[in-house]
Amino acid sequence: TQFVHPCLPFNSSSSRRTCCGCGRRCVVKNEPVLGFKAGSEERAELEKALKELKGKTEDIPCVVGDEHVWTKEIRYQVSPFNHSHKVAKFCYADKELLNKAILAAVDARREWDLKPVADRAQVLFKAADVISGPKRAEVLAKTMIGQGKTVVQAEIDAAAELIDFFRFNAKHAIELQHQQPLNSDGSTNTMLYRGLEPPRGAVCGDGGFVGAVAPFNFTAIGGNLAGTPALMGNVVLWKPSDTAMSASYAVYKILRESGLPPNIVQFVPADGPVFGDTITASEHLAGINFTGSVPTFKRLWKQVAQNLDIYRNFPRVAGECGGKNFHFVHKSADIHSVAMGTIRSAFEYGGQKCSACSRMYVPDTLWPQIKKEMLDVHKQIRVGDPVEDFSTFFSAVIDQKSFARIEKWLDHAKSSPNLAVVAGGNCDDKKGYFVEPTIIETKDPEDSIMKEEIFGPVLTVYVYPEDRYRDVLRLIDNTSPYALTGAVFAQDKSVVAEAARALRNAAGNYYVNDKSTGSIVAQQPFGGSRASGTNDKPGGPHYVLRWTSPQVVKETHVPLTEWKYPYMG
Numbered sequence: 416t417q418f419v420h421p422c423l424p425f426n427s428s429s430s431r432r433t434c435c436g437c438g439r440r441c442v443v444k445n446e447p448v449l450g451f452k453a454g455s456e457e458r459a460e461l462e463k464a465l466k467e468l469k470g471k472t473e474d475i476p477c478v479v480g481d482e483h484v485w486t487k488e489i490r491y492q493v494s495p496f497n498h499s500h501k502v503a504k505f506c507y508a509d510k511e512l513l514n515k516a517i518l519a520a521v522d523a524r525r526e527w528d529l530k531p532v533a534d535r536a537q538v539l540f541k542a543a544d545v546i547s548g549p550k551r552a553e554v555l556a557k558t559m560i561g562q563g564k565t566v567v568q569a570e571i572d573a574a575a576e577l578i579d580f581f582r583f584n585a586k587h588a589i590e591l592q593h594q595q596p597l598n599s600d601g602s603t604n605t606m607l608y609r610g611l612e613p614p615r616g617a618v619c620g621d622g623g624f625v626g627a628v629a630p631f632n633f634t635a636i637g638g639n640l641a642g643t644p645a646l647m648g649n650v651v652l653w654k655p656s657d658t659a660m661s662a663s664y665a666v667y668k669i670l671r672e673s674g675l676p677p678n679i680v681q682f683v684p685a686d687g688p689v690f691g692d693t694i695t696a697s698e699h700l701a702g703i704n705f706t707g708s709v710p711t712f713k714r715l716w717k718q719v720a721q722n723l724d725i726y727r728n729f730p731r732v733a734g735e736c737g738g739k740n741f742h743f744v745h746k747s748a749d750i751h752s753v754a755m756g757t758i759r760s761a762f763e764y765g766g767q768k769c770s771a772c773s774r775m776y777v778p779d780t781l782w783p784q785i786k787k788e789m790l791d792v793h794k795q796i797r798v799g800d801p802v803e804d805f806s807t808f809f810s811a812v813i814d815q816k817s818f819a820r821i822e823k824w825l826d827h828a829k830s831s832p833n834l835a836v837v838a839g840g841n842c843d844d845k846k847g848y849f850v851e852p853t854i855i856e857t858k859d860p861e862d863s864i865m866k867e868e869i870f871g872p873v874l875t876v877y878v879y880p881e882d883r884y885r886d887v888l889r890l891i892d893n894t895s896p897y898a899l900t901g902a903v904f905a906q907d908k909s910v911v912a913e914a915a916r917a918l919r920n921a922a923g924n925y926y927v928n929d930k931s932t933g934s935i936v937a938q939q940p941f942g943g944s945r946a947s948g949t950n951d952k953p954g955g956p957h958y959v960l961r962w963t964s965p966q967v968v969k970e971t972h973v974p975l976t977e978w979k980y981p982y983m984g
């Protein structure tokens with residue numbers, strides 16, 4: 416088959432081109448992160464978009480096919496830093512609507528799956544260009560107001576990462592077509608990359624769907640969650656997060672406007688358990704991609720297991736469930752970069768990234784200096800309204816539930832004899848769900864605060880006797896059930912090597928002399944194992960394979976003329 420290059424027309428004056436000329440390879444680069452300095456063009460556009468959204472409430476329906484549906488179960492998304500501002504009014508799809516969406520999706524699947532991958536990839540290339548250009552400000556503004564992100568946090572997520580996901584996954588999907596088996600004399604072998612669960616028999620339109628459950632913390636994840644399986648020929652039920660509704664809907668509309676046909680991705684906000692119960696009870700379930708908590712993921716997986724007999728195949732289940740990420744500091748570490756990296760990793764976006772550092776191990780000889788540097792920065796950190804005040808470092812946490820959970824941890828820190836609050840420790844939810852950046856010192860490295868995910872701006876430090884670092888490496892590996900990200904700070908090369916061995920299974924994304932956050936698509940494909948998830952590494956080239964069910968075709972050109980083997984004669 417002839418390779419079709421999905422080369423899009425691009426504006427040659429722009430550096431944001433998605434494709435090379437028309438060579439065989441598609442050259443995709445990471446989207447540049449814009450600076451938003453005062454006076455810049457992007458800053459003016461963003462401020463305009465923010466102003467337009469001020470005080471507004473957007474109506475967001477469920478979208479099944481081309482139909483906008485309102486059910487009676489109305490919900491609101493509020494702004495985390497001003498919860499009296501209702502950002503969006505939306506509704507929950509009920510079981511009936513979800514089942515309708517499943518059937519409509521499954522019906523559209525056959526034709527979609529038969530399209531050349533380059534055609535499907537066009538949708539993502541186009542959507543990436545639209546987000547990179549005309550819709551950038553809108554998607555950023557909705558991410559800032561709805562999810563409480565600062566300018567830079569919104570930019571690295573809703574612009575850069577989402578654009579990268581779309582472009583790189585599209586490129587990877589196209590390149591996958593080149594991964595073909597060997598041919599031999601007289602026969603040709605072809606690998607066809609089909610969507611999951613090919614249609615059964617001659618029943619037209621029969622096939623499976625992927626259920627995508629998205630988290631609030633990354634607009635990019637929501638988009639990718641829905642976009643990647645669609646790219647690979649699947650149909651998707653996308654359950655966006657209640658607290659990321661506005662930005663998710665903007666991305667959904669961009670996908671549709673970029674050529675995604677109706678019914679390929681159904682936009683169905685829903686109550687979590689209702690969604691989970693409904694999709695796992697459908698015989699058409701082909702896969703689930705989940706991001707969220709361990710208990711919810713386990714619940715879904717168990718439901719899938721329970722229902723195995725009703726499915727037509729074994730559903731693919733992928734999940735990312737968080738972490739308890741560490742910074743390990745050796746006495747040979749560069750102190751300044753430890754302090755700066757830890758402040759950023761622990762507090763950016765209020766610690767609501769799965770990769771955020773929440774436990775740090777520091778030698779006693781370095782702690783006084785590191786602590787001093789961190790406390791100096793701590794005094795300057797502004798926690799507030801990221802729209803009104805661009806000098807805000809991070810804003811409120813996402814919702815009341817999250818706030819209450821973090822407050823409990825702060826109470827635990829204040830009341831436990833092992834723990835001492837070194838900085839911060841307070842929270843206030845009168846206007847928004849604000850939590851101070853908090854640094855805690857623990858005498859007990861096995862305290863629950865060193866084990867469990869907090870998902871807030873809370874960092875706990877364990878200070879160890881300088882020469883006991885080997886014990887500490889073992890401790891880090893064994894303390895928490897998670898294994899998502901972790902960082903080692905050391906100038907001593909032999910210690911770097913030793914730590915890499917000791918922590919080989921403690922993190923799926925491991926950093927040396929760098930903070931534990933900030934992975935970039937195609938540079939650090941992301942994910943961890945143990946309780947952190949199935950480690951499928953979205954952002955990497957092999958990821959798209961998770962969402963295909965390849966078919967190998969052998970065609971023989973020389974007829975077989977004999978049934979006996981020569982030795983038999």
Ligand SMILES: *[C@@H]1O[C@H](CO)[C@@H](O)[C@H](O)[C@H]1NC(C)=O
Nearest residue numbers: 469470471497498499500501
């Ligand atoms: C919070 O939102 C409400 C409702 O939109 C608005 O009246 C008020 O001015 C906002 N407060 C701030 C501090 O922005």
Ligand SMILES: *[C@@H]1O[C@H](CO)[C@@H](O)[C@H](O)[C@H]1NC(C)=O
Nearest residue numbers: 639640643644704706735953
């Ligand atoms: C699965 O979820 C991850 C986030 O955890 C996301 O980046 C990825 O795009 C999703 N994949 C699919 C195929 O839905």
Ligand SMILES: *[C@@H]1O[C@H](CO)[C@@H](O)[C@H](O)[C@H]1NC(C)=O
Nearest residue numbers: 630632707708736737768769
């Ligand atoms: C996003 O938040 C969810 C919790 O809702 C968490 O499980 C997940 O790990 C987070 N993902 C990232 C990439 O931060």
